[in-house]
Amino acid sequence: MSYLLYGCYIFHFAVRCFDFDRTEWLAREPTSITPLSLPMDYYFIHHSEASHCEAVERCMVLMRAIQDYHQIDLGWADIGYNFLVGEDGKVYEGRGWETQGSHTGEWNPVSYGVCIMGTFFDFSPNEAALTATQRLMQCGVDKGYLSADYTVHGHRDGMCRTCPGDYFYFNELASWDRFHGCLGGYCTEPENCIRV
Numbered sequence: 001m002s003y004l005l006y007g008c009y010i011f012h013f014a015v016r017c018f019d020f021d022r023t024e025w026l027a028r029e030p031t032s033i034t035p036l037s038l039p040m041d042y043y044f045i046h047h048s049e050a051s052h053c054e055a056v057e058r059c060m061v062l063m064r065a066i067q068d069y070h071q072i073d074l075g076w077a078d079i080g081y082n083f084l085v086g087e088d089g090k091v092y093e094g095r096g097w098e099t100q101g102s103h104t105g106e107w108n109p110v111s112y113g114v115c116i117m118g119t120f121f122d123f124s125p126n127e128a129a130l131t132a133t134q135r136l137m138q139c140g141v142d143k144g145y146l147s148a149d150y151t152v153h154g155h156r157d158g159m160c161r162t163c164p165g166d167y168f169y170f171n172e173l174a175s176w177d178r179f180h181g182c183l184g185g186y187c188t189e190p191e192n193c194i195r196v
């Protein structure tokens, strides 16, 4: 990568907090948009429960596949998450900072949904993906999209789901500074979220 391109990449991340926008991964347009009332108080982590990617080209193929699944198969307005992260250490724009996502049911209007591409029942995402996810959160606070006292949760903390995978949830996510566990709507029998 040339110095010029690298400089451009850094500039982009600083301004928008993510690495690749919708144009870059060849997204289709949303069929409708619901604006969010900023800032958000909650940050939900998901896994895609599908393939992993460790290279940009492959992650962009997965982005298009996830959008196809959400938009064509499920009939949603757009790819469900606000952002997606690959194990290439890059952040990909989904619905972005200002549009409500479809990811955690009743929590959608007050939260961001961020999906790490891969399946994490038995191990955590790699360091590159974890670092990118935390960098995205901090940048969101710096830009005023996330409130300063926001909390972090897994999908299962707000709905009865196994997402983002037992291993990732219990052995990694639960140790994050802003992690705050069960919120409401979680599974009760058996309860699979952490009470903080």
Ligand SMILES: [Zn+2]
Binding pocket: 045, 046, 047, 103, 155, 161, 163, 164
């Ligand atoms: Zn999820």
